Amino acid sequence: MNRTQLFEQIKKKSSYLCVGLDTDVDKIPTHLRSAADPVFEFNKQIIDATIDLCVAYKPNIAFYEALGPKGWESLQKTLEYIPKDVFTIADAKRGDIGNTSALYAKAFFEHMSFDSITVAPYMGEDSVKPFLKFKNKWVILLAHTSNPGADDFQLLQSTGSGKKLYEEVILKSQQWATPDKLMYVVGATQAEKIGGIRVLAPDHFFLVPGIGAQGGDLAQVSKFGMNKQCGLLVNSARNIIYASSDKDFATAAKSEATKVRNEMENLLNSLL
């Protein structure tokens, strides 16, 4: 999916919600556990319940990898079930020496047909570039993450430029790709930093995890992070997909996603 198509979806649905498919077998309602593929069955019902409310789905690959070959099968089936006009993110946080990254890219972009993959920038240009070679596929580079440990390395200041490591990541990586292929992960938990990041990357989309279960504030994130084309995909996983642990889980997920989407509609109207 290209940038224009993504923005069209945001306008059409008045939403920049990304639903995180972090499907934990231990949290799947008991009545689904006897299904042939409980993970896929759960995801299918979550997708059916939220498809009109979001513009992206982000399966976190760890939840599928942890189940071995069956998990990969559930992931593939889930990806095939998601309509093609909805953006898909493999939250895999990959990145390695060039020939290895090329194979990660092949796995997620060719074998599976994800629109994008999250990539760790730590190993530098040659580790990121293989992911950028695919037409209409996106790299979502970790910049300033939402977790407490983000400060350990990402805030380190370069003695030369005086910039923080996450700022260097954002500035340097803009030499590798245009905003048509490159997004940044920016956590919602330190919303006040997002304004500064927007100055460094005015045209790029940000994938923003950390609202809901991690306590980030959607209004703050949007105020500081939105650009003229919205420029935001805000992710919520646990708060939506585990809104209920019972038979009504899909209805409860829809109701949570509706709340977020309605707030997004208001924010789009007031900020764009």
Ligand SMILES: O=c1ccn([C@@H]2O[C@H](COP(=O)(O)O)[C@@H](O)[C@H]2O)c(=O)[nH]1
């Ligand atoms: O900085 C980051 C990068 C990735 N994540 C991922 O997003 C979701 C958040 O899930 P919630 O349940 O909405 O908290 C999860 O897959 C993380 O691995 C992140 O949280 N922060």
